[in-house]
Amino acid sequence: MNYLSQIAMRYPASGIRKMFDLAEQYDDVIKLTVGEPNFDTPANIKEAAKKAIDEGFTHYAPNAGLKELREAIANRYSKYSKDYTYENVMVTVGGMEAISLCLLATVNPGDEVIVPDPCFPNYFGQIMIFGAKPVSVPVYEENDFNIKAEDIEKAITPKTKAILLNSPSNPLGSVISKEEIVKIAKIAEKYDLLVYSDEVYDQIIFDNIKYFSMAQIPEVRDRVLIINSFSKSHAMTGWRVGYVVGSKNIISNMPKLQEGIVSCIPTFTQKAAIEALSGPQDSVRQMVKDYARRRDIVIDGLNNIPGISCKKSPGSFYAFPNIKSFGKSSQEFAEELVREAGVVAVPGSAFGSMGEGYLRIVFANSDENLKEAVRRIGEHVRKKY
Known part of the structure; x- marks a missing residue:
């Protein structure tokens, strides 16, 4: 057998x-x-973790993450919206679990999720785990490796539930322009789609380019789930601290799902993440x-x-x-x-x-x-x- x-x-x-x-x-x-x-x-982040261990932060944390960390993350995204509070934030085991929780909380078997091609290959496997279907949309070098709104629209079917965007991109190194993000947002609104916005490289940008997230557009903010982590920005890949920022309606359902997967994120690593956000940059x-x-x-x-x-x-x-x-x-x-x-x-x-x-x-x-x-x-x- x-x-x-x-x-x-x-x-x-x-x-x-x-x-x-x-x-x-x-x-x-x-x-x-x-x-x-x-x-x-960075040394200050490591010291914060050591201090947290010495102070006894080695026990269970709330499923959604420490309130102090959630508040610090919400504060970081106040530049997107003044309405974000800790209730809009879910702390996860890195960006990978952030994507998994987004999918687990929102897709059903048979739903389709649009992904760019080329893209981070784990997107395909993660979508398939939850019974959904990844639908590839080609990204062309002649467009500076930027996914185009018109190509996304061609891939939409009655089964499409969401669009997964990654900017800056792994593997392409491209950054989707504000103009294109606005066009994609209109498509998401037109077809009533969710958008998973993988922004884990948002602090690694060159040439004075200004990063723009779809969550900065008020009309579609509640349909955007921001995925981020401390792995790339703060060289914390082994610490496994990520998060999702989105509408309270969706975020409020993630802690019970977290309970059935990993229960919670290690408390002392969350303390380190608080230092990563609040300490010197x-x-x-x-x-x-x-x-x-x-x-x-x-x-x-x-x-x-x-x-x-x-x-x-x-x-x-x-x-x-x-x-x-x-x-x-x-x-x-x-x-x-x-x-x-x-x-x-x-x-x-x-x-x-x-x-x-x-x-x-x-x-x-x-x-x-x-x-x-x-x-x-x-x-x-x-x-x-």
Whole structure:
């Protein structure tokens, strides 16, 4: 008898982890695969956690999160709406559980959720877990890797329940313009759709671009669920603290769902998150400056390699170079780079069919590693092609 569920058998394997595992077979490789800051968590945040442990914050917390943290998050989003209070906030185990709770609270089996293609591949699996269907909408390089409202509208059917947006984008590094967000908001209103707005990279933006969230539009605010976390902005990936901000009607139903999944988020990590929001932000600003410099090292370097072209990412810490001129699939080319150049990148096809012909390269790494990676890729391409 096969004891595995259909979900377990059908859940899509991670193309990112596949390359990570392949790299383990080789020595002296530069890994540009996992989307994680290469910085340590700022010292003041770590000290807040240590202090919380010493003070006995090691017991259960409320399912929805500590009120103090929820209030701090609501205060951060007062720039979107003065009406947000702690009751509009649900604390979660990272951004991943934030997405899961949004889906669990709002979709039914058979519902359709629109996602961009390419996109963060876990979106597909998470939507499928809850019996819904992910519907891909193509995102094109000629549109600066921005999803377009008219393409979303073409994908809407009577079964469509929600649109999942991710800006700044993983893997594309793109930032959806205010003009396009407004157009998508009108579509959401026209077809009575929810919008899950994955904003985990909203603090990693370059070139003085001003971030715009759909939740800033009063007419549609109650249909927008903001997903965010401390992982990327404050280099807290291992702390697993995220959150959802949205209408009280939806948020108020999440604590009982949390009770059945993880009960609550560790209390001392929530205390650390409070410090992350209320403490000095110098470390965050410095990280963004470093990412901007490293973006230029990678993308300017890639654009100097014959056959490779790469858009300058306005946000996140990802480059998405076009490698179509080499006549190889993105998987073949990525594996070739590991074997022959000692550089590990993720094939664009790991993020959806529209990612074919591209690579995702993470520039959250040291200047030295990034310069060496670009040098190795350039040497390989000039020698082989």
